[in-house]
Amino acid sequence: MPALHDGEQMTFRVGWGLFSKAGKIVVAAHEDNHGGVPCLRVITTTSTGGILKAFFPFEARSESIFDLNTGLLLSTGETSHSKRKTTRQSLVFDHANRTATYTNDIEPHKNTVLELPPGAPMDLIMSLVQARAWQLQPGDKRDALVVFDDDLYELTLHALNPEQLRTPLGTFNTVPIEPRMEKTEPKGMFKRGSTVRVWIAQGETPLPVRFEVEFKFGAGVATLVDYRRAVDTDHARGSTIDDEKHPGA
Template identity: 25%
Template structure:
């Protein structure tokens, strides 16, 4: 006779042996949550006319000496990975630049099945509050990736260089003069004067691609966080140009930021066919 316990063990074994590797292959990596880097965006996209907040407004959320650490969850995996980003004054910049460092790594069972490490360093100009250089190093199993993106704002050009895949190298015209990477976008958002019903524009650059996204504060929600019970703004994308796997509309992506003087991003969720990925704050430290 097959007992309930036997059935449970069988289902668990089936998930670990069949479903998990299949799901990982299908997209635990960035492919499920980010557009394929091998597919280049068209150069003739018709970007909309946009009025972005002033440089002062875009820079209010940045402060050197902060570290945000998160635990990543994906589907049934509560400890799928870790993510952190930190800020510091850029060396030899005379206070004219700040670095935003991002570290991502798979953890637990996911690490054994899909070992992933990613590091990124964005150099942010503190006069105009935009990224001027972004470097990403990534290792997934035996696969290595390394790319550097440089911005020439005098000529409004982006130069993307892929160390291991030079066929992806290209130079593109910038549609707007205020790009930020994903981590810097988190910081930029927290500096805005958030208000329910208001829409905020972002210009994101990632791996040689651009996305113009509009995030709207949908409502206030109270969350239990590592910082205690916090009232938070819940933001969702209402549009993305071109379409993006990260900035999914219709409630498929959401960001929660605390409604206090610190404006801490405490949670992010992105829904995909392979499950919901979320990151939740584990710790926040500041030198100031």
């Protein structure tokens, strides 16, 4: 099942090189109904901010819809806008036939039907957030099927040695998780030598307190700066992580 729950929201501050406030990522989940099926909608918004926004304005919104009965991803869609490019694309999954229909509204010649490899697909951010539910410990690994635009990557998530991280929300004992492309020939960002990591706080409320994507020309770091709990917990609606001792602290 998805590792996010109704009403849960995570806000990350993005840093890039000398820009400590280069942007923001917000991941929010709410229960809904999709064609008569109870579902969880996970909406992720990304935007540049501060000085960087003046030179590189960028906004993106993605939506993933999960079937709450099966935990499977039903569809995912994304739109983005920058100075140079606008994108609008979607994937609709047919799990019975192990296919996914890709639709690109801006470049329709790219429309296609994909064969699904083994596994339950998710987008990259959701697969990293999902790691909080797997409780991976150093030396553990787990396979993940990750959506990248009109392609699907078969990744293996590796749990690395524990690290203690200081963040605006406190100090956390964490286990870093690193996706690697081992089952197939590396492609895309992995072929270009990029690495991705997420640091999962240990404790009663495992949270992804930091993401990092490292490229040859620099690294983008997203740090958790605000957390809103799910509405079906014993905590009050709208409570934040500051209401109690930070997990893993």
